[in-house]
Amino acid sequence: MYKTLMRPILDHLDSEKWHKNVKELLHYSEHSSATLKALEIFANCGSRVKDEKLHVNLAGIEFENPLIVGAGWDKTGRAVEALHRIGFAGVEVGSVLEKPQYGNPKPRQHMINSEVCLNWLGFNSPGMQKVSENLSKYKNSNIPIGISLGINKNIKGKDAPRSHAVVAEKLYDLASYFAINVSSPNTPGLRKLQNRKKLEEIVSAVLGVVSENETKKPIFVKIAPELTFDQIDDVIDLVLDKSIAGIIATNSTNNSEIRAKYGEHWLKKPGGLSGNDYEYKKLSTKIISHIYKQAGKKLEIMGVGGVNDTESAIEKLRAGAKALQIVTGLRGEGLSVAGKINKGVLKFIQTNGLKDISELIGN
Numbered sequence: 001m002y003k004t005l006m007r008p009i010l011d012h013l014d015s016e017k018w019h020k021n022v023k024e025l026l027h028y029s030e031h032s033s034a035t036l037k038a039l040e041i042f043a044n045c046g047s048r049v050k051d052e053k054l055h056v057n058l059a060g061i062e063f064e065n066p067l068i069v070g071a072g073w074d075k076t077g078r079a080v081e082a083l084h085r086i087g088f089a090g091v092e093v094g095s096v097l098e099k100p101q102y103g104n105p106k107p108r109q110h111m112i113n114s115e116v117c118l119n120w121l122g123f124n125s126p127g128m129q130k131v132s133e134n135l136s137k138y139k140n141s142n143i144p145i146g147i148s149l150g151i152n153k154n155i156k157g158k159d160a161p162r163s164h165a166v167v168a169e170k171l172y173d174l175a176s177y178f179a180i181n182v183s184s185p186n187t188p189g190l191r192k193l194q195n196r197k198k199l200e201e202i203v204s205a206v207l208g209v210v211s212e213n214e215t216k217k218p219i220f221v222k223i224a225p226e227l228t229f230d231q232i233d234d235v236i237d238l239v240l241d242k243s244i245a246g247i248i249a250t251n252s253t254n255n256s257e258i259r260a261k262y263g264e265h266w267l268k269k270p271g272g273l274s275g276n277d278y279e280y281k282k283l284s285t286k287i288i289s290h291i292y293k294q295a296g297k298k299l300e301i302m303g304v305g306g307v308n309d310t311e312s313a314i315e316k317l318r319a320g321a322k323a324l325q326i327v328t329g330l331r332g333e334g335l336s337v338a339g340k341i342n343k344g345v346l347k348f349i350q351t352n353g354l355k356d357i358s359e360l361i362g363n
């Protein structure tokens with residue numbers, strides 16, 4: 001019904017504005033247990049799937065299934081409980097910046113088609129103070145919340161470690177894990193921080209925050225799909241050297257060949273492409289496979305890039321991802337995306353006689 005009735009209408013409307021409207025709708029559904037239940041039933045065609053076979057333990061965090069809302073969908077931390085009710089095990093909030101930032105001029109979020117997005121948001125964020133106020137209501141919810149750490153546009157490279165650490169410190173008690181995001185394509189110079197030396201400084205600064213706290217929170221590094229295998233190997237070495245949790249692969253792509261398929265108009269526009277594009281999906285899965293081949297179970301992999309159905313989820317799990325993130329799939333498939341994938345993965349496990357989801361990972 002979503003694809004035949006709602007989606008064609010949404011395709012004609014401003015993508016960022018409608019994304020915000022849906023987020024606010026989810027936010028307001030959190031005002032009573034009755035509206036949350038109604039949302040759960042609507043999105044899952046009944047109650048959400050809860051089955052031990054889908055449980056994932058990622059760097060010590062218990063997820064009831066492998067699906068997490070990826071960074072960028074809820075940058076402000078306003079709809080965590082509602083996103084959980086529609087079937088996601090956790091939410092990665094952000095990217096969160098030290099200071100509020102407007103981002104790039106609008107329009108800056110476009111649907112190339114109903115399932116493929118081009119975003120040039122440029123780290124719009126209400127800042128860490130506001131995000132911490134928003135998230136405080138979820139403190140005792142037991143819903144795993146990742147905090148994606150970003151930096152304001154005016155932060156110079158040498159100040160980047162401090163700025164990441166400040167956000168981690170501010171949100172420490174509200175986070176289950178941290179993601180160092182130096183891979184967004186829309187902040188000039190940001191991706192240069194993926195360089196081994198610079199990344200090491202940022203990781204060390206965030207580790208410094210972890211060491212000051214009694215409860216140790218895992219750290220992930222999120223990488224761009226444009227990194228070469230040699231560069232990815234440097235990130236793997238760093239993750240293992242520093243004994244941090246793992247890698248989130250991948251961010252959106254600025255690969256011009258992928259964009260060129262959609263014509264001159266989209267080729268010229270700045271931004272990162274995400275969602276159900278065949279080549280982009282394959283690219284991120286190839287990177288997950290490479291990381292798994294190089295590091296096996298020595299680190300954790302969260303797979304992200306075009307996950308929108310059971311097949312694409314299983315593909316990334318088999319490539320070696322233990323958990324999966326979804327952003328654009330929420331727009332392409334609607335609010336039922338997580339429920340459908342969880343049901344599909346569970347059915348796959350049962351019909352293939354597998355013990356549980358762990359037998360899918362890397363196989």
Ligand SMILES: Cc1cc2nc3c(=O)[nH]c(=O)nc-3n(C[C@H](O)[C@H](O)[C@H](O)COP(=O)(O)O)c2cc1C
Nearest residue numbers: 070071072094095181251274275305306326327328
């Ligand atoms: C509108 C939008 C905003 C995003 N903002 C962020 C962000 O702030 N931080 C980040 O690490 N990734 C961000 N991303 C990238 C996603 O987290 C994800 O890596 C990418 O979209 C691929 O996943 P998908 O195909 O499921 O969308 C954003 C993506 C979209 C579409």
